[in-house]
Amino acid sequence: MSKAYEKNTITEDGQLLLKKAERDQIETVWDRYEAQLPQCGYCEMGLSCRVCVMGPCRVDPFGEGPQKGVCGADGDIIVARNLCRMIAAGAAAHSDHGRDLVEVLAEVAEGRAPGYEIKDMEKLKRVAAEYNIETEGKDPLKIAGELAHAMQEDFGTRKKELTLVKTAPEKRQELWKKIGVMPRGIDREISETMHRTHMGVDNGWQSLLLHGIRNALSDGWGGSMIATEVSDILFGTPAPKLTAANVGVLKEDQVNIVVHGHNPVVSEMIMLACQSPEMLKLAEEKGAKGINLAGVCCTGNELLMRHGVPMAGNHLVSELVLTTGAVEMMIVDYQCIMPSMGDVAACYHTRMISTSDKARFPGMTHREFHPDNARELAKELVTAAIENFENRGEVYIPVEPVNAIGGFSVETIVAALGGTPQPLIDAIAAGKIRGAVGVVGCNNPKIKHDYGHVTLTKRLIENDILVVDTGCAAIANAKAGFKVADAIEFAGPGLKEICGSLGIPPVLHMGSCVDNARILVLASALAKAMKTDISDLPLAAAAPEWYSEKAVSIGVYTVASGVYTVLGPMPPITGSMNVVRLLTDGLNDVVGAAFGVEPDPEKAAVLIRRHIEEKRENLGLPFMKL
Ligand code: BF8
Ligand code: SF4
Numbered sequence: 001m002s003k004a005y006e007k008n009t010i011t012e013d014g015q016l017l018l019k020k021a022e023r024d025q026i027e028t029v030w031d032r033y034e035a036q037l038p039q040c041g042y043c044e045m046g047l048s049c050r051v052c053v054m055g056p057c058r059v060d061p062f063g064e065g066p067q068k069g070v071c072g073a074d075g076d077i078i079v080a081r082n083l084c085r086m087i088a089a090g091a092a093a094h095s096d097h098g099r100d101l102v103e104v105l106a107e108v109a110e111g112r113a114p115g116y117e118i119k120d121m122e123k124l125k126r127v128a129a130e131y132n133i134e135t136e137g138k139d140p141l142k143i144a145g146e147l148a149h150a151m152q153e154d155f156g157t158r159k160k161e162l163t164l165v166k167t168a169p170e171k172r173q174e175l176w177k178k179i180g181v182m183p184r185g186i187d188r189e190i191s192e193t194m195h196r197t198h199m200g201v202d203n204g205w206q207s208l209l210l211h212g213i214r215n216a217l218s219d220g221w222g223g224s225m226i227a228t229e230v231s232d233i234l235f236g237t238p239a240p241k242l243t244a245a246n247v248g249v250l251k252e253d254q255v256n257i258v259v260h261g262h263n264p265v266v267s268e269m270i271m272l273a274c275q276s277p278e279m280l281k282l283a284e285e286k287g288a289k290g291i292n293l294a295g296v297c298c299t300g301n302e303l304l305m306r307h308g309v310p311m312a313g314n315h316l317v318s319e320l321v322l323t324t325g326a327v328e329m330m331i332v333d334y335q336c337i338m339p340s341m342g343d344v345a346a347c348y349h350t351r352m353i354s355t356s357d358k359a360r361f362p363g364m365t366h367r368e369f370h371p372d373n374a375r376e377l378a379k380e381l382v383t384a385a386i387e388n389f390e391n392r393g394e395v396y397i398p399v400e401p402v403n404a405i406g407g408f409s410v411e412t413i414v415a416a417l418g419g420t421p422q423p424l425i426d427a428i429a430a431g432k433i434r435g436a437v438g439v440v441g442c443n444n445p446k447i448k449h450d451y452g453h454v455t456l457t458k459r460l461i462e463n464d465i466l467v468v469d470t471g472c473a474a475i476a477n478a479k480a481g482f483k484v485a486d487a488i489e490f491a492g493p494g495l496k497e498i499c500g501s502l503g504i505p506p507v508l509h510m511g512s513c514v515d516n517a518r519i520l521v522l523a524s525a526l527a528k529a530m531k532t533d534i535s536d537l538p539l540a541a542a543a544p545e546w547y548s549e550k551a552v553s554i555g556v557y558t559v560a561s562g563v564y565t566v567l568g569p570m571p572p573i574t575g576s577m578n579v580v581r582l583l584t585d586g587l588n589d590v591v592g593a594a595f596g597v598e599p600d601p602e603k604a605a606v607l608i609r610r611h612i613e614e615k616r617e618n619l620g621l622p623f624m625k626l
Contacts, residue, residue: 004019005018005019007448008030008445008448008449009316009317009448009449009450009451010448010449010450010451010454011246011317011449011450011479012246012398012399013246013247013248013313013317013320013398013399013479014313014316014317014320014449014450016398016399017247017317017320017321017323017324017396017398018030018320020320020323020324020396020398021319021320021323024323024347025347026319026323026344026347027340027343028319028320029316029319029338029340029445030316030445032340033445033446041061042058042059042061042575043572044570044572044574045061045079045572045573045574045575046078046079046082046083046571046572046573046574046575046576046579047059047060047061047075047078047079047575048078049069049073049078049081049082051081051197051198051199052071052198052199054069054070054071054199055069055070055071057069057070057071057073057078059074059075059078059575061075061574061575071199071200073199073203075575075576076205076576076578076579077203077205077208078575078576079205079572079573079575079576079579080205080206080208080209080212080576080579081197081208082572083209083212083552083571083572083573083579084193084196084197084208084209084211084212084215085193085194085197086549086552086553086571087193087212087215087216087549087552087553087556088189088190088193088194088197088215089549089550089553090216090219090548090549090550090551090552090553090554091186091189091190091215091216091218091219091223091553092190093335093549093550094219094223094224094227094513094514094550094553095155095186095187095190095218095219095222095223095224095226095227096223096358097223097227097262097263097334097335097514098186098222098223098224098225098226098227098230098514099152099155099223099226100263100265101226101227101230101231101234101263101264101265102148102151102152102155102226102230103148103371104116104230104234104265104371105144105147105148105151105230105233105234106144106145106148106149106152107371107372108141108144108234108371109141109142109144109145109148110145111141112371112372113371113372113374114372114374114375115269115272115374115375115378116234116268116269116371116374117234118140118141118144118233118234119232119233119234119235119236120232120233120236120237121140123229123232123233123237124140124143124144124147124233125143127147127229127233128143128146128147130163130164130166130167131146131147131150131151131163133146133147133150144233147233150163151163151226151230154185154186154222154226155185155186155187155223156185156187156188157184157185157187157188158185159184159185160182160184161182161183161184162183162184162185162186162218162221162222164221164222164225164226164229165182165183165217165221165222167221167521167524168221168520168524168534168561169524169527169528169532169533169534171532171533172524172527172533172534172535172561172562175533175591175592176217176560179210179590179591180210180214181210181211181213181214181217181560182214182217183214183215183217183218183221183222184214184218185218186218186219186222186223188218189211189214189215189217189218190215190218192211192215193211193212193215196208196211205576205578205579206582209579209582209583212556213556213557213560213591215553216552216553216554216555216556216557216560217557217560217561219553219554219557220516220517220520220553220554220557220558220560220561221517221520221557221561223514224513224514224515224516224517224554225517225520225521227514227517228511228514228515228517228518229517231264231302231514232409234264234268235264235268235302235306236306237409237411237412238305238306238406238407238408238409238412238511239407239409239411239412240405240406240407240408240412240504241304241305241306241307241308241405241406241407242308242403242404242405243304243308243309243310243311243403243404243405243406243478244310244311244401244402244403244404245310245311245312245313245401245402245404245475245478245479246311246312246313246399246401246402246479247312247313247317247320247321247324247397247398247399248397248398248399248400248401248402249292249294249310249311249312249401250292250294250312250321250324250326250327250397251289251290251292251326251397252326252395252397253288253289253290254283254288254289254290254291254292255283255286255288255290255291255292255328255385255386255388255389256292256294256326256327256328257270257274257291257292257293257294257327257328257329257330257331257382257385258293258294258295258296258312258321258327258329258330258331259293259294259295259296259299259300259303259330259331259332259333260295260296260297260299260300260318260330260331260332260333260337260341261297261298261299261332261333261334261335261336261337261356261359262297262298262299262302262333262334262335262336262512262513262514263299263302263333263334263356264299264302264303264306265333265369265371265374266299266331266333266355266356266369266374266378267295267299267300267302267303267331267333268302268303269369269374269375269377269378270293270331270378270381270382271293271303271307271309272375272378273375273378273379273381273382274291274293274382275291276379278379279291279379279382279383279386282383282386283386283389286386286387286389286390287389287390288386288389291382291385291386293309294309294310294311294312295309295310295311295312296311296312296313296314296317296318296321296330297314297315297318297336297337297471297472297475298335298336298471298512298513298514299333299512300312300475301406301470301471301474301475301509301511301512301515302511302512304406304407304509305406305407305409305509305510305511305512305515306407308406308407310401311404311475311478313475313479314442314443314450314471314472314475314476315336315442315443315472315547316443316444316445316449316472317449318336318337318338318341319338319340319341319344322341322344322345322348322350323344323347323348323396324395324396324397325348325349325392325393325394325395325396326392326395326396326397327345327348327350328349328350328351328385328386328388328389328392329350329351329352329353329381329384329385329388330345330350330351330352330353331353331355331381332352332353332354332355332359332361332364333354333355333356333359333369334356334358334359335359335548335550336442336548337359337361339361339362341361341363341364342361342362342363342364343362343363345363346363348393349388349391349392349393350388351365351384351385351388352364352365353365353366353367353381354366354367355367355368355369356368356369357370367380367381402478402479402480402481403481403483403484404478404481404483404484404509405483405484405485405504405505405509406474406478406483406509407509408468408504408508408509408510409510409511409518410518410521410522410525413508413522414525416502416504417502420529421522421525421526421529422529424526425526425529425530427494427498428538428621429621430494430622431464431494431616431621431622432464432494432495432497432498433464433465433466433494433495433498434463434464434465434494434538434609434612434613434616435465435466435537435538435539435540435612435615435616436465436466436467436468436538436539437460437465437466437467437468437539437540437541437542437608437612438467438468438469438470438510438516438519438539438540438541438542438558438563439453439456439457439460439467439468439469439473439477439541439542439544440469440470440471440473440474440513440516440519440541440542440543440551440554441471441472441473441513441542441543441544441545441546441548441551441554442471442472442473442543442545442546442547442548442551443472443476443545443547444545444546444547444568444569446547446569446599447544447545447568447569447599449545450476450479450480450545451601452544452545452568452599452601452604453469453472453473453476453477453480453544453545453601454476454477454480454482455544455601455602455605456542456544456601456604456605456608457469457473457477457480457482457507458480458482458490459601459602459605459609460605460608460609461482461487461490461491461492461495461506461507462490462491462492463492463605463609464491464492464493464494464495465495465608465609465612466495466499466506466508467482467506467507467508468507468508468510468519468522469507469508469509469510470509470510470511470512470513470515470516470518470519471512471513471516472545473543473544473545474509474510474511476545477507477509478509482505482506482507483505483507483508483509484505485499485500485503485504485505487505487506487507488500488505488506490506491506510522513550513551513554516554516558519541520557520558520561523537523539523561523562523563526539533562533592534561534562534563535562535563535591535592535593536562536592536615536618536619537562537615537619538612538613538615538616538619538621539563539564539612539615540563540564540565540566540608540611540612541555541558541563541564541565541566542565542566542567542568542604542608543555543565543566543567543568544566544568544599544601544604545568545569546567546568546569547569552571555567555595559583559587559591559593559594559595560591560593561591561593562591562592562593563593564593564594564595564596564608564611565593565595565596566595566596566597566598566604566607566608567595567596567597567598568597568598568599568601568604569599570597570599571597583595584596584597606626609626610626613625613626
């Protein structure tokens with residue numbers, strides 16, 4: 001174990017590869033973070049504005065310098081505007097990803113997407129029914145076409161409200177209507193945020209933030225939910241699968257291909273190509289024992305959930321995965337792919353391929369995937385990766401992989417419980433499980449890599465709180481060994497008993513970041529079964545190491561759905577005490593939940609436990625005072 005790198009990451013593979021990176025003179029995200037210090041205080045507080053060219057402006061937080069921008073906007077307005085723009089960008093990222101899937105579904109319906117098909121017929125019919133599409137005796141491709149069309153309308157402006165919003169508990173829907181945040185078209189809310197935050201439009205910090213909530217809801221109950229549902233329809237609804245995590249999943253004697261990004265449209269085709277006998281034969285001819293596909297970040301989570309494809313690492317180690325020298329090819333789509341990746345790869349034999357018409361990167365070869373060429377292009381790329389095997393130099397894979405189980409869709413969780421959420425509710429009522437928490441989100445060099453996720457998760461499960469996770473948090477917890485049946489040894493006695501009897505780990509991998517929609521569906525199912533609202537349940541969420549605009553959108557729709565959410569890093573809002581008070585307290589009176597901010601996961605665990613016990617007390621369940 002390397003002492004010098006312990007301050008950056010708790011992971012053994014991360015520490016050892018950081019040492020290797022230093023030896024190879026590779027600059028990493030941590031080096032660049034340090035070079036940026038001290039970061040701009042105005043920006044950190046949300047008090048700088050470059051919305052127009054009368055600026056850029058800043059408001060002095062100490063009251064000595066300017067208190068208003070050139071246009072007259074004060075700190076409250078500037079902070080609220082900046083936050084809303086973060087929500088819009090995050091909602092756009094998730095929702096545009098959803099749109100890409102809907103477009104593939106439409107192409108499948110037209111027979112123009114060779115290699116793609118409808119994998120989950122039951123889900124196709126169930127989701128179609130939500131859209132009031134008649135399915136009885138109808139050809140599945142016709143249903144798929146009509147569903148794709150109806151979903152496309154959700155993106156536009158033809159409806160008063162998004163279709164899937166009606167799957168939320170009724171009380172929640174009524175509340176959203178009452179306070180005027182019922183999301184309409186997905187694109188419409190994003191576009192309206194950009195309009196409202198233009199100079200001289202919405203200058204009420206409260207009304208801005210209220211629209212920010214509506215925009216975020218259009219992501220959670222719209223774009224992200226559509227992304228998840230259509231991914232399940234096209235690629236199958238996940239069920240528990242054995243897999244493995246950390247850089248040790250790379251294989252010295254095989255061709256290693258790593259997929260990085262978010263959209264399964266590309267990675268699923270790569271996986272199929274990797275499995276084809278023709279490709280396996282070619283790999284053998286080139287002296288490799290096989291083709292090993294691994295994931296990084298959320299496209300990795302998508303493959304892990306559905307096929308058990310192993311996970312090489314999460315966001316902050318994406319550069320380090322390349323320093324193993326073992327990766328023949330990395331294929332990326334979009335989101336969270338550092339623009340430095342091409343530079344790192346240039347020091348090894350790794351070939352870097354970008355695939356999305358909307359995402360280019362320095363040092364990568366651009367090979368664009370579209371539904372009509374995806375199958376053939378995937379084969380071409382895998383062939384090129386195999387041919388690159390002989391160009392390998394030194395290989396350094398310093399750790400053994402950790403086993404994990406992934407693939408807990410709501411469907412499989414409910415099935416494991418015997419077809420209804422009732423046993424889970426009974427366990428919560430009896431106090432064997434005190435509550436459930438979604439630990440989600442990214443890595444961020446401001447927090448020691450994986451420390452936030454792993455520490456918080458450990459404290460929660462040892463206090464009988466069930467953890468569900470997604471995104472980079474889920475990868476961190478897989479690497480920490482929390483996702484095997486034996487991990488019940490880390491759990492408190494009640495959680496251990498329940499998970500032990502069901503044969504499931506105490507930490508359930510629910511997928512990628514768009515799959516936070518699955519957590520909404522689960523929370524909604526619990527609330528409906530208990531005939532109450534989500535905000536009454538002993539639930540919470542946490543994003544201990546978040547960094548991205550997507551995470552801001554997720555946080556806001558989670559709180560707006562009634563779930564207390566604790567953030568690790570502070571969002572850029574401290575320049576306005578009005579905004580801080582609203583988000584951390586005032587929202588309780590508006591949506592029945594608010595944010596907490598606590599970078600220390602030990603303290604975050606206490607905040608969450610206290611919240612859960614309070615909710616239990618309110619429900620008349622046995623509770624303990626903390
Ligand atoms: O969508 S958790 S670092 S990879 S943003 Fe990105 Fe954050 Fe990872 Fe996935 Ni989500
Ligand atoms: Fe400055 Fe106002 Fe323009 Fe922002 S919108 S840059 S505060 S003048």
